[in-house]
Amino acid sequence: MEYTPNISAQICRRAFILPLLSAIMAVGLPSSQSYAETGIIYPDSANVSFSREVSQDTTTVFLVNQGVNPVENLFISEFTGSPTILLECVKDGLPFDVPIIEREFDTVYANRYVTRWLIGTFGQAVTLKYYCPGYDSYELCWSAGQPFAIFGIMPQRHIGPPTDIGWQQ
Amino acid sequence: MKRFLLLIMLCVPTAAFAQFNDHDGQLVSRWHAPAFGAPVDHYIWSYTINGVADSIAGIAAANDTLNNAVSLSVIGNWAIFNIAAVSIFGDTSEAAVSDTAYYNPESGIGPPEGVTWLQGP
Numbered sequence: 001m002e003y004t005p006n007i008s009a010q011i012c013r014r015a016f017i018l019p020l021l022s023a024i025m026a027v028g029l030p031s032s033q034s035y036a037e038t039g040i041i042y043p044d045s046a047n048v049s050f051s052r053e054v055s056q057d058t059t060t061v062f063l064v065n066q067g068v069n070p071v072e073n074l075f076i077s078e079f080t081g082s083p084t085i086l087l088e089c090v091k092d093g094l095p096f097d098v099p100i101i102e103r104e105f106d107t108v109y110a111n112r113y114v115t116r117w118l119i120g121t122f123g124q125a126v127t128l129k130y131y132c133p134g135y136d137s138y139e140l141c142w143s144a145g146q147p148f149a150i151f152g153i154m155p156q157r158h159i160g161p162p163t164d165i166g167w168q169q
Numbered sequence: 170m171k172r173f174l175l176l177i178m179l180c181v182p183t184a185a186f187a188q189f190n191d192h193d194g195q196l197v198s199r200w201h202a203p204a205f206g207a208p209v210d211h212y213i214w215s216y217t218i219n220g221v222a223d224s225i226a227g228i229a230a231a232n233d234t235l236n237n238a239v240s241l242s243v244i245g246n247w248a249i250f251n252i253a254a255v256s257i258f259g260d261t262s263e264a265a266v267s268d269t270a271y272y273n274p275e276s277g278i279g280p281p282e283g284v285t286w287l288q289g290p
Contacts, residue, residue: 159256160203161265162212162234167189167250168197 048074058087063119063126070123077116078130084115087129091122098128190273194241198250198267200234207256214238214252224248241272 047067053060059078065071078084089098098117119126196216202209208231215226216239225239229252239248250267 159207159209159254159260159262161262162200162202162252162254163204163265164199164201165250165252165265165267166199167191167267167270168199169192 047071058129058131061126061128061130063122063128065122065124070121074119074122075116076119076128077114083113084130086117087131088127089117089119089129090127091119092124092126096126187268189268189270191241191270192274194244194246194272195237196239196241196248196250196270197235197237198252199236200252200265202231202234203254203262207260209254210257210259211255212252213255213261214250217249217251219246219248241270244272244274247271 048063048065048071050061050063052062061076063074063076083103086098086100089096091098098119100115100117103113103115115130117128119128198214200212211231212229212233213226214229214236215223218224218239218241227236227238229236236250241248248270250270251264253264254262256262
């Protein structure tokens, strides 16, 4: 479901943000922060770990396949305070044009957007970088200075058919 | 070139002509686990007998890849075995289908056995 920006809500948020920004600037913002999060990896046997690094307005996610076999059909779901823009994706060392398979705006929780990107199959590593536009601070990709708690990697499950079907006397 | 292609086409076996002749009408089907994907939880199978789908159906455990579940009583009866894998996450694979099995006892006559020489009168 495509989202429609709520202009009036954005105006209200901007009015609230300016004093907040002033306070934050007085304290000072870190240039970058790194988090070693395990997130929600399902199933456990996927052998995929990830970490996330957030700098000013930009979030970079690192996925590492720690297993022997390629990881099939994964997608990443990100839950942010504003619609995201994908900056780049590198999969197994090569640029990858990752499609957005779902984007929705949750009207129950204002300012919440869910974007899901289809990573597909990868053997080694994926680096996904995205940006939350519309505000002067990366705060809106977070909540109260903390990353949104809901961030998951949910493999798209798949099973092949049985093989070597036959009869015996 | 055309003759070459025709020769190749005649030599390549096709699924349409693949069949299995069962001599006693007791059908035993077998299969192997999927070549890829999530772990198998169980299999769901069925027999199509004489064109009637799901004549017999059942479930097999993940480690059970041999099934003897149908008898054909009339010579010429036939059956097809259908099977799909269900993953531990509840997803079902595409179905795999066997060749057609016919109840076709051995026909014709074999050669005499035990041929020996005896002393003459």
